[in-house]
Amino acid sequence: MKDKVITRIIKIAGFSSIIIVLMIFYFLLKEGLPTLGEVALSDLFTTRWYPIEDYFGILPLFSGSLLVTFISIAIALPFGIGTAVYIAEIAPARVKEILKPLIEILAGIPSVVLGFIGIVFLSPTLRETFNLPTGLTAFTGALLLALISVPTIVSVAEDALNAVPQSYREASYALGVTRWQTIWQVTLPAARSGVITAVMLGISRTLGETMAVMMVTGNAPTMLQGIQSIFKPTRTMTATIASEMGEVASGSTHYHVLFFIGIVLFLFSLIINIISSHFSEKNRKEKEQVV
Amino acid sequence: MKKSIAIFFILIFFMAGCGSDNSPTTSNSNGTTQNKYIEDKGSDTLVNLALIWAEKYQLAHPDIQISVSGGGSGTGITSLTNGTVDIANASRAIKDEEISEANNQGIDPNEIVVAYDAIAVIVNPENPVDRLTVEQVSQIYQGLITNWKELGGEDRPIVCLSRETNSGTHVYFLENVVRMGDSDSKVLFSQETLLLPSSEGIISEVRDNPNAIGYDGLGYVTDEVKVLALSQGEEYVLPSEATVKDKSYPIARQLYMYTNGEPTGAIKDYIDWILSPEAQQYVLDLGFIPYRSIE
Numbered sequence: 330m331k332d333k334v335i336t337r338i339i340k341i342a343g344f345s346s347i348i349i350v351l352m353i354f355y356f357l358l359k360e361g362l363p364t365l366g367e368v369a370l371s372d373l374f375t376t377r378w379y380p381i382e383d384y385f386g387i388l389p390l391f392s393g394s395l396l397v398t399f400i401s402i403a404i405a406l407p408f409g410i411g412t413a414v415y416i417a418e419i420a421p422a423r424v425k426e427i428l429k430p431l432i433e434i435l436a437g438i439p440s441v442v443l444g445f446i447g448i449v450f451l452s453p454t455l456r457e458t459f460n461l462p463t464g465l466t467a468f469t470g471a472l473l474l475a476l477i478s479v480p481t482i483v484s485v486a487e488d489a490l491n492a493v494p495q496s497y498r499e500a501s502y503a504l505g506v507t508r509w510q511t512i513w514q515v516t517l518p519a520a521r522s523g524v525i526t527a528v529m530l531g532i533s534r535t536l537g538e539t540m541a542v543m544m545v546t547g548n549a550p551t552m553l554q555g556i557q558s559i560f561k562p563t564r565t566m567t568a569t570i571a572s573e574m575g576e577v578a579s580g581s582t583h584y585h586v587l588f589f590i591g592i593v594l595f596l597f598s599l600i601i602n603i604i605s606s607h608f609s610e611k612n613r614k615e616k617e618q619v620v
Numbered sequence: 621m622k623k624s625i626a627i628f629f630i631l632i633f634f635m636a637g638c639g640s641d642n643s644p645t646t647s648n649s650n651g652t653t654q655n656k657y658i659e660d661k662g663s664d665t666l667v668n669l670a671l672i673w674a675e676k677y678q679l680a681h682p683d684i685q686i687s688v689s690g691g692g693s694g695t696g697i698t699s700l701t702n703g704t705v706d707i708a709n710a711s712r713a714i715k716d717e718e719i720s721e722a723n724n725q726g727i728d729p730n731e732i733v734v735a736y737d738a739i740a741v742i743v744n745p746e747n748p749v750d751r752l753t754v755e756q757v758s759q760i761y762q763g764l765i766t767n768w769k770e771l772g773g774e775d776r777p778i779v780c781l782s783r784e785t786n787s788g789t790h791v792y793f794l795e796n797v798v799r800m801g802d803s804d805s806k807v808l809f810s811q812e813t814l815l816l817p818s819s820e821g822i823i824s825e826v827r828d829n830p831n832a833i834g835y836d837g838l839g840y841v842t843d844e845v846k847v848l849a850l851s852q853g854e855e856y857v858l859p860s861e862a863t864v865k866d867k868s869y870p871i872a873r874q875l876y877m878y879t880n881g882e883p884t885g886a887i888k889d890y891i892d893w894i895l896s897p898e899a900q901q902y903v904l905d906l907g908f909i910p911y912r913s914i915e
Contacts, residue, residue, distance in 0.1 A: 379808055381785045389811075448821065453828045462777040462831050465814055544821070547814040548784070562814050572784050572817050 361588030378550035380583045389550040393563040400471035409482030417490035436480030444544030465547035467563040473541045478531035489523020522608040529605030543568035658686045662696020662709030665788035708878040736909035738838040738859040738872040742845040744830040749773040751849040751856040763810030780813040781834035839907020
């Protein structure tokens with residue numbers, strides 16, 4: 330009897346998150362889809378975003394988000410994986426005991442605090458070092474985002490590395506392989522799917538981050554113009570929603586377009602989650618075959 | 621993603637809160653009845669000031685309740701016309717068609733200037749340029765002038781800073797500086813213009829960056845940035861309480877409250893208090909210029 334009640338409670342808890350996600354998605358669709366009736370697709374996919382004069386081109390926001398996310402992952406990936414490998418494979422126990430909590434603290438720093446550091450320290454430093462017109466650039470935002478996503482990547486990737494059976498490493502050493510070769514050719518490939526999941530989680534964390542990006546990227550809705558755009562101001566989808574939603578008239582075209590951007594972001598996250606669960610599924614099957 | 625959803629919901633609740641204006645306002649058609657509930661709605665530029673006033677006034681007069689909401693100058697005036705608010709806040713003067721519309725509804729809008737708002741154009745103190753014409757500022761923000769040497773400064777790129785598009789100051793600057801008051805003009809800010817979420821963001825970037833030009837309400841301007849003298853004719857004028865009041869500074873505006881006819885009863889007491897030195901001190905605190913000078 331007692332068992333049944335508890336099972337039921339747990340069931341409800343499990344289903345509630347599904348229901349909440351569905352409700353959020355329904356809400357997004359309900360508020361965002363009217364966009365397609367109000368703004369012609371040919372206007373939506375243009376390069377000018379100036380909503381108060383009815384310019385609803387979302388391409389600059391789209392390219393801004395992709396640019397910032399891409400640079401940020403390019404920075405966070407080697408750092409995150411490197412740190413995870415060091416903690417899991419190389420570091421002596423004492424160093425490990427210090428490093429792990431420190432990285433967890435990094436994960437706990439609110440992004441608005443990082444944004445503040447970005448404004449007062451990072452942005453002026455970058456401007457002077459690279460002699461830029463302004464330090465509020467896509468690169469500045471990407472650096473902060475890398476700081477935000479590194480802890481996620483490290484903790485998930487480190488778990489994946491720890492899950493690799495010790496016998497793999499021992500077998501490798503027994504063949505006379507060096508430690509570096511073991512890490513690169515045995516341990517990392519064995520943990521591959523977990524590491525990919527880590528990176529995917531890092532990407533979705535980066536894509537969805539708002540506050541730090543809004544504070545340091547300058548928010549100019551410009552299109553990607555090649556490699557120099559890295560050091561130019563840019564505007565992301567999240568920053569646009571956050572800064573404009575507060576004052577937009579409810580039910581207006583602008584309001585609907587902001588929700589439409591929300592749908593696009595939601596779909597991005599969904600795709601990333603599907604890719605990452607695809608990899609972890611694949612891994613489980615591979616492991617079952619080995620066993 | 622989680623965070624953005626949270627922000628999202630907070631915003632939704634916030635908007636829901638702002639949207640409710642079906643509050644039980646006691647009839648204000650008859651000034652002799654005790655009006656203990658004052659509805660005040662309109663300009664987003666004025667909303668913070670109106671909130672502070674309401675808050676402080678209610679502290680001293682616990683029997684009065686004042687509800688303040690934003691929505692824009694037009695929204696406020698429309699609500700006054702519909703008789704749903706007692707005071708409409710506006711950062712522009714009421715238009716002739718709005719007056720006749722109000723008269724049709726039996727409402728007689730009564731204008732009260734409560735404060736001034738001057739917009740200062742600011743640069744880094746290292747920048748040798750210290751005066752510009754409004755036309756030059758317009759061309760800078762349109763992206764037609766891109767280097768300080770074209771304006772007699774150093775050979776440096778110009779970085780234009782602006783408030784976000786939801787700011788009333790942004791719209792005022794677009795209409796009166798970028799478009800130079802020409803209501804038929806379709807000119808926009810250059811796409812390269814940085815849109816910063818706060819006044820503080822603009823001040824700190826201008827303070828640190830010798831390439832930057834920005835604009836902000838005079839009260840937000842600190843000593844760490846340089847205010848430019850502007851000219852619309854021949855004379856270059858710095859913004860100050862005096863030049864705003866004699867209208868020689870080109871980008872300043874009056875901020876208004878509108879009531880239905882001459883205010884009476886509790887509304888009159890409230891408006892009188894707003895024009896008192898005590899209340900006008902808060903005008904200065906929020907970065908506007910007081911209507912009455914404070915002794």
